[in-house]
Amino acid sequence: MIEPLYKVQRKLTRRRLNAVNKGLIGLIDIGSSKIVCFILQFTPDIKVSSELTEGASLPKNVAFRVVGVATTRSRGVNFGEIETMDEAQKAIRTVVQAAQKMAGVLLEDVLVSFSGGQPRSYGICGTTKLADEEVTELDIGNALMNSDIPDYGANREVIHALPVNFSIDDRTGLIDPRGHRGSELTVDLHLMTVDQSVIHNIIQAIKSCHLDLAGLSFAPYLSGISSLTEDEINLGSACVDLGAGISGVTIFLKKQMIYGGGVRMGGRHITKDISKAFSVSFDVAERIKNLHGGLISTSRDDRDLIEVDSHNQDKITISRSELIGVIRPRVEEILEDVHEQLNVAGFSNLHNNKKVTLTGGTSQLPGLFELANKILDCPVRVGKPIRVQGLPHATNGPDFAAAVGLALHAGHPQDECWDFQVPFSRLGFKKINGIMKWFVENW
Amino acid sequence: MFEIKRKTSVSEVRFDPAPSKVAYLANRIWLKKSSRRSFFIMILISIVLFVLIGLSNRSNFSLLIKKNTEKISQYVELSPIFKVVNLSVISEDPNVIEKISSTLALNFPISSLDIDVEVLRLKVESIDLVESASVRLTSNGLVEVDVNIRKPVAIQRLGTRLMLIDARGVKVDEVLSRSQRLDLPLLVGKGAEKCVDEALHLLLEIKDLLSRVRGLVRVGERRWDVILNRSQVILLPEKNPLNAIRKIISLQEGQKILDRNISYLDFRNINRPVLGLSEETSKELKEIRSLVRGENV
Numbered sequence A: 001m002i003e004p005l006y007k008v009q010r011k012l013t014r015r016r017l018n019a020v021n022k023g024l025i026g027l028i029d030i031g032s033s034k035i036v037c038f039i040l041q042f043t044p045d046i047k048v049s050s051e052l053t054e055g056a057s058l059p060k061n062v063a064f065r066v067v068g069v070a071t072t073r074s075r076g077v078n079f080g081e082i083e084t085m086d087e088a089q090k091a092i093r094t095v096v097q098a099a100q101k102m103a104g105v106l107l108e109d110v111l112v113s114f115s116g117g118q119p120r121s122y123g124i125c126g127t128t129k130l131a132d133e134e135v136t137e138l139d140i141g142n143a144l145m146n147s148d149i150p151d152y153g154a155n156r157e158v159i160h161a162l163p164v165n166f167s168i169d170d171r172t173g174l175i176d177p178r179g180h181r182g183s184e185l186t187v188d189l190h191l192m193t194v195d196q197s198v199i200h201n202i203i204q205a206i207k208s209c210h211l212d213l214a215g216l217s218f219a220p221y222l223s224g225i226s227s228l229t230e231d232e233i234n235l236g237s238a239c240v241d242l243g244a245g246i247s248g249v250t251i252f253l254k255k256q257m258i259y260g261g262g263v264r265m266g267g268r269h270i271t272k273d274i275s276k277a278f279s280v281s282f283d284v285a286e287r288i289k290n291l292h293g294g295l296i297s298t299s300r301d302d303r304d305l306i307e308v309d310s311h312n313q314d315k316i317t318i319s320r321s322e323l324i325g326v327i328r329p330r331v332e333e334i335l336e337d338v339h340e341q342l343n344v345a346g347f348s349n350l351h352n353n354k355k356v357t358l359t360g361g362t363s364q365l366p367g368l369f370e371l372a373n374k375i376l377d378c379p380v381r382v383g384k385p386i387r388v389q390g391l392p393h394a395t396n397g398p399d400f401a402a403a404v405g406l407a408l409h410a411g412h413p414q415d416e417c418w419d420f421q422v423p424f425s426r427l428g429f430k431k432i433n434g435i436m437k438w439f440v441e442n443w
Numbered sequence B: 001m002f003e004i005k006r007k008t009s010v011s012e013v014r015f016d017p018a019p020s021k022v023a024y025l026a027n028r029i030w031l032k033k034s035s036r037r038s039f040f041i042m043i044l045i046s047i048v049l050f051v052l053i054g055l056s057n058r059s060n061f062s063l064l065i066k067k068n069t070e071k072i073s074q075y076v077e078l079s080p081i082f083k084v085v086n087l088s089v090i091s092e093d094p095n096v097i098e099k100i101s102s103t104l105a106l107n108f109p110i111s112s113l114d115i116d117v118e119v120l121r122l123k124v125e126s127i128d129l130v131e132s133a134s135v136r137l138t139s140n141g142l143v144e145v146d147v148n149i150r151k152p153v154a155i156q157r158l159g160t161r162l163m164l165i166d167a168r169g170v171k172v173d174e175v176l177s178r179s180q181r182l183d184l185p186l187l188v189g190k191g192a193e194k195c196v197d198e199a200l201h202l203l204l205e206i207k208d209l210l211s212r213v214r215g216l217v218r219v220g221e222r223r224w225d226v227i228l229n230r231s232q233v234i235l236l237p238e239k240n241p242l243n244a245i246r247k248i249i250s251l252q253e254g255q256k257i258l259d260r261n262i263s264y265l266d267f268r269n270i271n272r273p274v275l276g277l278s279e280e281t282s283k284e285l286k287e288i289r290s291l292v293r294g295e296n297v
Helices: A005-022 A086-104 A137-146 A196-208 A219-227 A230-235 A267-280 A284-294 A320-344 A347-353 A369-378 A400-413 A433-442 B021-030 B033-055 B058-077 B094-104 B117-125 B192-212 B239-254 B279-293
Strands: A024-030 A034-042 A063-074 A109-114 A121-131 A154-169 A172-175 A182-194 A210-216 A236-242 A245-252 A256-263 A304-308 A315-319 A354-357 A379-380 B001-003 B085-090 B130-135 B144-151 B153-157 B161-165 B173-177 B186-188 B212-218 B223-228 B232-235 B262-266 B273-278
Touching: A005 A024, A005 A109, A005 A154, A005 A210, A024 A086, A024 A400, A024 B262, A034 A400, A063 A086, A063 A304, A063 B153, A086 A196, A086 B021, A086 B239, A109 A245, A109 A400, A121 A256, A137 A154, A137 A304, A154 B144, A182 A196, A182 A256, A196 A210, A210 A219, A210 B232, A219 A236, A219 A245, A219 A256, A219 A354, A219 A400, A230 A236, A230 A245, A236 A320, A245 A320, A256 A320, A267 A284, A267 A320, A267 B212, A284 A304, A284 A320, A304 A320, A320 A347, A320 A369, A354 A369, A354 A400, A354 B186, B021 B033, B033 B153, B085 B094, B117 B130, B117 B144, B153 B192, B161 B273, B186 B192, B192 B212, B192 B223, B192 B239, B192 B262, B192 B279, B223 B239, B232 B279, B262 B279, B273 B279
Parallel strands: A024 A109, A109 A210, A236 A354, A304 B001, A354 A379, B085 B144, B153 B186, B186 B212, B232 B262
Antiparallel strands: A024 A034, A034 A063, A121 A182, A154 A172, A154 A182, A236 A245, A245 A256, A304 A315, B130 B144, B153 B161, B161 B173, B212 B223, B223 B232, B262 B273
């Protein structure tokens, strides 16, 4: 029986810090279409050039460099979850070995990100009386401990528990309450849970590849970190990570993730639709989608004919508008689901600060911007992750947003509740709407 | 118009890029610095061990090499290129030829690789008769020995043995009787062989008297006595005996001194030569003197 994740989180944090101090950490992003492995080298001496930091939210004090990059087509992974253990292990071995070869070092500690496991977000509130009127870390820990655990279910695991807001008496919106004076400290906690089995599978896969797990993260959250600008994170924005199996949805406000969820649909479904519609193989469908896919059809597209091999070796000819006709409904469906989820999360309460950033591999579809604008009913942009030192250009597209986010996260992670002195034992339950409302009202 | 071709058929087996568990683990172990270092250390140790084992078995090893090389060398040695079939001695004297071939005692045919020319030369030169020799191998399979034969110039008598010696006093041969080499002068006495040259010069000066000379005697390793027939002896000085001889010869030519009845001529002191009469003659002389002077001696 594997221990609940939150109990070992302190150990994982320690391992991550050790690895960063040693100067070497690996990142593995387990996606539905590809598995990525980065090797980061932390060197305090690297001077990050101003060109790189311009307009980007590069974490301060930690300079790192990507020394090894490898990607492989993912196997045995579906909806961001490991389905076939053996195949997934093979894929992980492939990327790890390739990245090790490129970097010429042995990888020991890895941070893993994944997007599956049906994530659920909870907003929780914890309160404590201040003993000597000055807030210390212990008070924060006490406040966290006093928060009510929601009944998130026996077969689920907490993967993120982020203290997102602190308030002392009637002052709120504090980022760091330490040193403040007051009589009562309230902490708002953002709790994210995923399916236990998903986590266990990932831990098992990493273990059988002789790697040490140093942390687990939710991939759409990381995509948001890497693709959103500092202003967007600060003022409030949603990030939609359109992956192959999962379209992750995250909402950021005041530099904190306040909501995380996902739609179990993605680019792979589009490919499947194409494959079914024109009765071509999956590989061919994927290729058609990448080369000729689009969402806005024009009259010229009727004359754009694509000749492809079908299942029974005969050549068939399809027009681009036909292709768009297949792709568009699925994308609309995905975006509508995303919109619904954003609404459920209370994104519409952000009023005129609503902004959505699309990343992920599927966001490269031409015409997505216009369509998303229409469906999500708010300003949309297609975001690319910020540049990271040492990363090859080919791995800097929106499809690598989660991996780049993981790199940023590795050097400068958000405090989680288990990073505070008192380990939390109980957490209360509240609807995410509550915390959203609370935020909007008080801000 | 675009065309998309299917890249792989269904039946085709795809290459799996994933490393096997063992290969992956081996790769990780190899990447570890310490394991890489220990691997090299292990290689070093095994090399050292190998060498040590090899050294301990060295005798066996060398024996093995010897065995194998012997076969090869035999094959090479017996090849016609290296075959030596005969000995040729450049000399007219059959005695010399026979002596050299018996000394060398070579069993033909032999390989030229087995022949050490220097050793053969020393062997040939160890023969008394040979003064110097040169030995070489010719291309037509001969051992060619060129010898420089010592020339006997005198006979030396040591006790009852008669030796032939050359000008430097080195023994050349032995003869059984004096009559075998009547052409050579006889030298007697201890140390005579050291001054053969002087003796020969003396004999050259003697010239006409040579027929009367029976031999030279070295006295006390410092001077010569010339022994003539009719029991006459000439005692020569230590220094400059040639002068003394010349004086004697001139006396002989002028006064036929040696034809007279004297027993010795003492020239040891050249300024005061002494003439020794025989006993008989001196008696006769006394008688004559008493007759002439009428004295009773």
